[in-house]
Amino acid sequence: MKCRKCTEKAVINMRQHKLALCKTHYPQWIIDQTQRFVEKYLMFTPQERVLVAVSGGKDSLSLWDILWQLGYQVDGLYIGLGIDGGIGYSDESQRLSEQFAHDRDLRLNIVDVEGEYGRTVPELAQKTHRGKGKPCSVCGLSKRHIMNQAAVQGGYDVLVTGHNLDDEAAVLFGNALNWITGYMLRQGPVLDARAGMVRKAKPLCRFYEREMAAYALVRGIDYIYDECPHAVGSKTIYYKELLNRLEADRPGAKQSFYLSFLQAKENGLFRTPDPEQVSSQEIGVDGKLLHPCPTCGQPTTTGGECAFCRMVADIR
Numbered sequence: 001m002k003c004r005k006c007t008e009k010a011v012i013n014m015r016q017h018k019l020a021l022c023k024t025h026y027p028q029w030i031i032d033q034t035q036r037f038v039e040k041y042l043m044f045t046p047q048e049r050v051l052v053a054v055s056g057g058k059d060s061l062s063l064w065d066i067l068w069q070l071g072y073q074v075d076g077l078y079i080g081l082g083i084d085g086g087i088g089y090s091d092e093s094q095r096l097s098e099q100f101a102h103d104r105d106l107r108l109n110i111v112d113v114e115g116e117y118g119r120t121v122p123e124l125a126q127k128t129h130r131g132k133g134k135p136c137s138v139c140g141l142s143k144r145h146i147m148n149q150a151a152v153q154g155g156y157d158v159l160v161t162g163h164n165l166d167d168e169a170a171v172l173f174g175n176a177l178n179w180i181t182g183y184m185l186r187q188g189p190v191l192d193a194r195a196g197m198v199r200k201a202k203p204l205c206r207f208y209e210r211e212m213a214a215y216a217l218v219r220g221i222d223y224i225y226d227e228c229p230h231a232v233g234s235k236t237i238y239y240k241e242l243l244n245r246l247e248a249d250r251p252g253a254k255q256s257f258y259l260s261f262l263q264a265k266e267n268g269l270f271r272t273p274d275p276e277q278v279s280s281q282e283i284g285v286d287g288k289l290l291h292p293c294p295t296c297g298q299p300t301t302t303g304g305e306c307a308f309c310r311m312v313a314d315i316r
């Protein structure tokens, strides 16, 4: 198959866009589309400081690469979770993130969970008996807290993550199965800042996972191929497999699922009961009012400290 824009051989055929592109035109298309999404969803401007959370995986490193090529002021944040899993997962992903930053002369901030809190994420999970033997809930809680804290303390305007369309569609699918509207209300390309919380954006949310893998490959980005060993058997992976089956029969199904959701939201599907009184920015996913945690200042709906500070207090 030939590239739509020249006579070169295509490296990818995107059935949902009816578009095949070569190794020169494909990365350029991804970069141009990202710029379009950044502007369309009002994610950030060239004057703003952007912090990209990197895991060493293809999506986050590709996102950093794209934003860097677009000329944005973008630094990286790597969180050392202390996950080994017999493959030295965290060590290797940190090495690749550092190498990426070094090769491009970019600034990478590193927060080491064990160094900061005295325990690795799997140890925190074990010690506090959270997550039924799986560290994922503690991991998610810790990452969200640390990413926001690093962005606020570093004076960044926006925190961006490398979530792609497959990630977003799987999360949406899981939430829609149980109609967890509090989470659905928050899901989207941008989550505005609120007291104690920096703005968050997902510039890759409209690219398929295979498109990001192809981008990383064509650009020669060295990333960690292994998934986190704790991801095995996760619900998200299961939902991704289901959606892949749907996509194989109906090209574009994942994209339309996600984009129709965004449209429904824009049309007011998840409007808060009394938008005059309380904005959706002031309520948490459980529908309760947010207030600042007395210890860290990040918003929480619990009566006292936020879940992260309570967890850290538990191990003291």
Ligand code: Q46
Pocket (backbone or CB within 6 Å): 083, 135, 136, 137, 139, 140, 228, 229, 230, 231
């Ligand atoms: S939550 Fe769980 Fe992930 Fe943390 S422990 Fe690994 S699989 S990295 S997205």
Ligand code: ZN
Pocket (backbone or CB within 6 Å): 003, 004, 005, 006, 007, 008, 021, 022, 023, 024, 025
């Ligand atoms: Zn071409």
Ligand code: ZN
Pocket (backbone or CB within 6 Å): 293, 294, 295, 296, 297, 298, 305, 306, 307, 308, 309, 310
């Ligand atoms: Zn707190």
